[in-house]
Amino acid sequence: MNRATPIAIVGAGYAGLSCAVELALRGFPVSVFESSRTPGGRARVVTVGSLALDNGQHILLGAYRETQRLMRRVGANPDRLLLRQPLSLHYPGEMDLVAAPFVPPLNLLVGLLRAQGLSWAERLAALRLMSALRSDDFLRRPDRPLAAVLAETRQPARLCRLLWEPLCVSALNTPVQSASAHVFANVLRDALFGDARSADMLLPRTDLTRLFPQPAIEWLIRQGHNVLLGRAIRGIVHEADGIRLRVEGELQPERYAGVVIATAPWHAAALLADLPEAATEKAMIDALAWEPIVTAYLAYPPEWRLAAPMVGLCGGLGQWVFDRGQLGGPPGLLAVVISASGRHQALQRDDLAQTLHDELAALLPGLPAPQWTQVIAEKRATFSCVPGLSRPLAQTGIDGLFLCGDYTQSPYPATLESAVRSGVTCAQAIDAASRK
Numbered sequence: 001m002n003r004a005t006p007i008a009i010v011g012a013g014y015a016g017l018s019c020a021v022e023l024a025l026r027g028f029p030v031s032v033f034e035s036s037r038t039p040g041g042r043a044r045v046v047t048v049g050s051l052a053l054d055n056g057q058h059i060l061l062g063a064y065r066e067t068q069r070l071m072r073r074v075g076a077n078p079d080r081l082l083l084r085q086p087l088s089l090h091y092p093g094e095m096d097l098v099a100a101p102f103v104p105p106l107n108l109l110v111g112l113l114r115a116q117g118l119s120w121a122e123r124l125a126a127l128r129l130m131s132a133l134r135s136d137d138f139l140r141r142p143d144r145p146l147a148a149v150l151a152e153t154r155q156p157a158r159l160c161r162l163l164w165e166p167l168c169v170s171a172l173n174t175p176v177q178s179a180s181a182h183v184f185a186n187v188l189r190d191a192l193f194g195d196a197r198s199a200d201m202l203l204p205r206t207d208l209t210r211l212f213p214q215p216a217i218e219w220l221i222r223q224g225h226n227v228l229l230g231r232a233i234r235g236i237v238h239e240a241d242g243i244r245l246r247v248e249g250e251l252q253p254e255r256y257a258g259v260v261i262a263t264a265p266w267h268a269a270a271l272l273a274d275l276p277e278a279a280t281e282k283a284m285i286d287a288l289a290w291e292p293i294v295t296a297y298l299a300y301p302p303e304w305r306l307a308a309p310m311v312g313l314c315g316g317l318g319q320w321v322f323d324r325g326q327l328g329g330p331p332g333l334l335a336v337v338i339s340a341s342g343r344h345q346a347l348q349r350d351d352l353a354q355t356l357h358d359e360l361a362a363l364l365p366g367l368p369a370p371q372w373t374q375v376i377a378e379k380r381a382t383f384s385c386v387p388g389l390s391r392p393l394a395q396t397g398i399d400g401l402f403l404c405g406d407y408t409q410s411p412y413p414a415t416l417e418s419a420v421r422s423g424v425t426c427a428q429a430i431d432a433a434s435r436k
């Protein structure tokens with residue numbers, strides 16, 4: 001592979017831009033093609049009237065270090081753009097759990113000891129599951145749904161409802177009945193048993209496009225690379241002396257030494273459909289199933305605020321509510337999140353917004369009717385993170401054609417961090433191929 005010939009990257013989400021930045025740092029010229037006018041993919045800003053809203057609320061963990069490293073590299077300071085808080089689960093009237101500011105495992109032990117609303121039997125059960133997930137043996141045993149592990153370790157129903165089910169659905173976007181216990185253990189181990197800051201929750205204080213994609217693009221352009229927004233790649237043509245791209249309807253004359261497909265998995269499968277040498281990767285993508293995430297924004301008068309920037313909801317449809325006013329947005333704007341499939345999918349948007357308002361009113365007595373609501377439903381937010389998935393590697397069956405994205409091989413579920421890491425891994429694979 002010739003290091004002076006540009007590498008084309010298809011998709012300017014967190015994966016594609018991480019790959020582009022890492023390649024640029026390694027001395028490769030890059031050209032990024034993005035079909036949308038707004039970069040960021042499934043973590044992007046959406047303009048509604050005069051408001052900039054995110055397509056969904058995103059939480060990062062302190063353990064998600066590659067995202068923070070690349071943010072710094074392009075001049076987006078994570079200490080300013082992310083609100084760092086100790087891992088905390090607030091369920092008003094039910095449970096309050098805050099990790100203590102000590103090194104693991106003391107952070108959790110002390111957090112559990114101080115937790116309000118948990119019985120001693122529930123605290124002991126929580127420790128039992130954590131030590132099971134931490135044991136070296138756990139990942140050597142065949143993977144299975146997390147629900148089976150909850151039953152094996154005798155987790156009380158209330159603890160499952162308040163702790164394990166919300167943690168699993170937020171981290172894996174898959175319900176405990178079908179979620180991979182191995183992937184859940186990977187996330188928990190890195191977050192809870194890393195260093196003192198690994199378990200912190202990092203909440204974006206700016207919109208998701210400005211958090212990383214926009215600074216990454218500005219950095220790439222300053223370094224002399226190409227970023228073309230509003231340019232969809234409709235086909236990939238593999239020829240003996242390189243790879244060519246069909247941009248919109250037209251086959252371009254340029255030949256690339258390397259092409260990275262950094263789109264969402266279903267778009268990657270469509271681009272691979274005409275390339276029989278990449279049939280294995282396409283088959284792996286075709287075997288994935290999807291889980292939705294719904295975000296309902298409800299705007300209230302500015303004096304309405306939550307006790308914390310993020311509060312748990314239980315017993316209804318809403319799972320978490322974010323106070324956007326405490327996260328750099330307009331005061332009074334609340335965002336309710338419902339991850340994974342569920343009974344909310346049977347409701348029309350207006351009925352769903354009304355139901356979620358009723359749930360918020362139970363939390364905040366006297367809450368007036370919202371001034372406006374906006375429901376954003378991402379039907380294929382992430383792949384369904386079930387046991388035993390085969391996820392494709394960066395290198396495809398075609399020399400010079402690579403994949404990156406949150407669905408490629410990784411110990412993590414579909415997250416910003418797995419997208420960023422996949423981009424970096426892909427850049428390393430291209431670098432290694434260029435030295436052969």
Ligand SMILES: Cc1cc2nc3c(=O)[nH]c(=O)nc-3n(C[C@H](O)[C@H](O)[C@H](O)COP(=O)(O)OP(=O)(O)OC[C@H]3O[C@@H](n4cnc5c(N)ncnc54)[C@H](O)[C@@H]3O)c2cc1C
Nearest residue numbers: 011013014015035041042056058059233381405406415416
């Ligand atoms: C509502 C919601 C909430 C979430 N919450 C969290 C969370 O709390 N924490 C967390 O870590 N993760 C969360 N995620 C997951 C996270 O957003 C994704 O894992 C991550 O953004 C995936 O990045 P990606 O770059 O792999 O893919 P994408 O973001 O899908 O990027 C692919 C890009 O490719 C472009 N593209 C597609 N086809 C073409 C084409 N033919 N030509 C050119 N460009 C093309 C797309 O427009 C897009 O910009 C959430 C996701 C959603 C939807």
